[in-house]
Amino acid sequence: MLLRFSRPSLLYSRTFCTGNPSSDSKLFVAGLSWAVDERSLKDAFSFFGDVTEVRIMYDKNSGRSRGFGFVSFSRTDEARSAKDAMDGKAFMGRPLKISFALEKSRDAPVVVPRLSTSGDSNS
């Protein structure tokens, strides 16, 4: 009686952006210099803990770094420590901007709310 707005079949993706960083172990590192690579970031962030994922986004056209990347830690404490330690600090001449990454993944094709999934489902 209370849930009048409950849809029978809402097709959401497994990972959707709720607006808050659900990945407390994933860090969004921006403000990187264009000379910084993944190995340098991994080496720099491996000091704070065990880095499980280091991904620097490169340009698809020129092939150079976009200036931001992602660093994932094996523990949330390490990620929080690294963020608290390296965020706002300068890395390779440029001030680093670190924040908790959003759950962006290739398996997340944006939320697709099927409001009409009742019976009629033709491709």
Next chain:
DNA sequence: CTTGAGCGG
């Protein structure tokens, strides 16, 4: 040979 806020595949 370039640029500088940001959230990727």
